Amino acid sequence: MAHPSGRILTLLSLLQTRRDWSGDELSGRLDVSPRTVRRDVDRLRELGYPVQTTRGPAGGYRLSPGADLPPLLFDDEQAVAIAVALQTATTGVSGVQDAALRALATIRQVLPSRLRHRVDALQVTAVPTRGSLDRSALDPEVLLQVGVCCRDHQQLRFDYVARDGTASLRRTEPHRLLSRGGRWYAVVWDLDRADWRTFRVDRMTPRIPVGPRFSPRPLSETQVAGLLQPAPGVAAWPARGTVLMHAPAEAIARWVREDQGVVTALDESTCRVEMGAWSYGAIIAYLLLFEVDLEVLDPPELREAAQQVAGRLR
Incomplete structure (x- = not known):
């Protein structure tokens, strides 16, 4: 049996990771008798933790929100x-x-x-990344509400505004939250479409009250990763072109974002780069940063932009 103080800390950790625990489950996890579990629960209550007793065949416990923040115990x-x-x-x-x-x-x-x-030993300074200035601010209350529904397996209804401005009401079973590229996404089972979907949390407006509890559907990590749509590719840019660069592909690819261009190795010292940007001049200006010889393959607008840039430099 663990030391009482360490056991109480473990009990608190268990109550924080799941909404409901039966007395038998806690006894098994802590390797103690149900009577000891009851004593430890009483000790947590004395410390200010609002542990509720739940009804059921075996009885159970639940850590509920309190009016005040009790002392926090961490290992x-x-x-x-x-x-x-x-x-x-x-x-x-x-x-x-x-x-x-x-x-x-x-x-x-x-x-x-x-x-x-x-x-x-870890000193970090957060620096805004490219494209971060146009991201919508995320309301932390919305993020917390979605997270609670994921944790407690409660249905969530929310109003959603798509990229094109289309508004809709969604009824979902939220599975988990994901963060990618500075944005938060909710992975949910869409009840009306009977399929998995992802939604940007900053475009969600949850409705109160939340729905009933549900049994989580199985979803593998591979499926979760596949649900996030890839970043916009080269085809999403208004100006696109292809050049031949006299440098190894790995030396170029490490500096080209996946939504900006595609680098294909032709041999050990040459690669083809398909790139997109807001203008053809911007493509040339970016490629000149590599300080390697390049040949414009297509389109003619990109060749013209290269000549204009060369003329300005002369």
């Missing part, structure tokens, strides 16, 4: 993980940056020296 790994996550948070969620810094300062102040040194 070493959890404390370091939280501090690192706060320092590296670049999710684009509106209004959380200052709060994250204050939370980091609070946690760092109470960390023991051995853990504080580990956290201080």
Whole structure:
């Protein structure tokens, strides 16, 4: 049997990871008797944690929201993980940056020296990435509400505005949240379309109250990865062209984003680059940054833009 203080910490961690636990499940996880589980639950209540008793054949427990934030208990790994996550948070969620810094300062102040040194070894400065300025601000309350429905397996209705401005009402079973390229996406089972869908959270407006609970459908990690639509390709740009570059493909590809161009190796020292941009002049200007010889293959507009750029440089 674990030390009582360590066992209570483990019990708290279990209650935080799932909505409902039966007494038998907790007894098995903690390797103690149901009576000991009841005593430990009472101890958590004395510490300020609102643990509710649930009805059922075997009875159970649930950690409910409280009016006040009780003392938080973390083991070493959890404390370091939280501090690192706060320092590296670049999710684009509106209004959380200052709060994250204050939370980091609070946690760092109470960390023991051995853990504080580990956290201080990581110093991160968040820098806006290309294309980040036009991203819609994400309401943290919406993100939290979607996350709670994912955790508690509750149906979620929300109004959604698509890319083209079309509005619709969706009835879903939310599965999980994903972050990609500074944006948050909800992976859900669309009840009206009977299929998996992904929705940008910043375009969602949840409706209250939420729906009934549901049994989660199986979804593999491979399926989750495939649900996210790929970034816009070369064809999405108004100006597109192909050039021959006298440099190894790997030396060029590492600097070309997947939504910007496609690099194909022709031999060890030559590659073909298909690139898109807002204008043909922008394509040439970007390719000149590589400081290697290049030949414009097509279209004629790209050749003309190259001549214009060369004329300005002369």
